Amino acid sequence: MEDVKRQHSIRVLGAFGTKAKGFGTTSFMLNPTTTVDAGNLLDALEKESIEVENIWLTHSHLDHIVDIAYILDNYFSQRTKTLNIMGLPETIKAVKENFLNDTVWPDFSTIKLYGKDAMVVKYIEIEANKSYQISENETIRPFLTDHTVASCGYVYTIDNASVMITADTYSLDNVKNILETNPDIKSVIIECSFSNNMKTLALESKHLTSELLFAQLNSFKRDDFSLYINHIKPTYRQKIVEEIEAFRGKWKPIILKDEDFVYFR
Numbered sequence: 001m002e003d004v005k006r007q008h009s010i011r012v013l014g015a016f017g018t019k020a021k022g023f024g025t026t027s028f029m030l031n032p033t034t035t036v037d038a039g040n041l042l043d044a045l046e047k048e049s050i051e052v053e054n055i056w057l058t059h060s061h062l063d064h065i066v067d068i069a070y071i072l073d074n075y076f077s078q079r080t081k082t083l084n085i086m087g088l089p090e091t092i093k094a095v096k097e098n099f100l101n102d103t104v105w106p107d108f109s110t111i112k113l114y115g116k117d118a119m120v121v122k123y124i125e126i127e128a129n130k131s132y133q134i135s136e137n138e139t140i141r142p143f144l145t146d147h148t149v150a151s152c153g154y155v156y157t158i159d160n161a162s163v164m165i166t167a168d169t170y171s172l173d174n175v176k177n178i179l180e181t182n183p184d185i186k187s188v189i190i191e192c193s194f195s196n197n198m199k200t201l202a203l204e205s206k207h208l209t210s211e212l213l214f215a216q217l218n219s220f221k222r223d224d225f226s227l228y229i230n231h232i233k234p235t236y237r238q239k240i241v242e243e244i245e246a247f248r249g250k251w252k253p254i255i256l257k258d259e260d261f262v263y264f265r
């Protein structure tokens with residue numbers, strides 16, 4: 001049983017906080033039909049992106065939604081199933097009104113699948129702190145994070161082990177509460193967008209630096225989880241990585257890149 005559990009993983013399709021040549025933005029593949037965010041679906045999956053049926057959005061920023069536009073456009077005639085887009089009500093509203101709005105890109109929720117009656121896109125509003133069953137043994141539970149727009153992270157559970165994807169955030173207060181009360185969480189993915197000399201920008205844009213990240217982590221009552229770091233801005237990558245090493249203290253963070261895996265242990 002233990003061996004079976006150890007094989008569970010999340011594929012990181014995009015690990016970075018903005019696009020640059022060779023660097024994809026946030027997206028995690030939970031299973032072949034389900035992702036969290038859509039920053040880098042096309043490059044990572046190419047034709048396999050046809051199989052994606054469920055995208056759980058953390059928030060409405062472009063680096064998390066952009067490839068919804070391109071996977072639908074590229075493989076429009078080959079898609080046979082509706083793409084369900086899940087998000088907080090504010091996130092769904094932003095995508096509908098400002099992105100797939102028939103001005104910036106087609107409103108695919110009013111366009112039928114090629115040769116079928118169902119629509120290409122269906123929007124589903126979700127509630128924080130509610131568990132959603134996504135297969136027989138998988139659940140996903142959104143929780144609110146601290147960003148410049150409405151934003152949520154997700155606790156993704158397979159059987160009895162969970163990975164916490166925290167998404168863009170400044171404060172880790174909610175993350176700390178959930179983590180300290182849920183021992184099933186074995187791994188946590190937290191962002192570190194900026195270098196420490198960009199602390200003011202981090203506060204204004206509600207992101208973390210390594211100094212801010214580890215100062216908060218050091219107040220956590222738990223340290224028995226694997227720590228993964230994502231959403232680094234590629235331009236400052238080397239400096240941020242050096243600073244993570246300088247500030248990590250007792251923590252042994254794994255810095256994610258595209259095509260890495262996150263494990264449930």
Ligand SMILES: [Zn+2]
Nearest residue numbers: 017061063168
């Ligand atoms: Zn972002």
Ligand SMILES: [Zn+2]
Nearest residue numbers: 059061147168
């Ligand atoms: Zn953001």
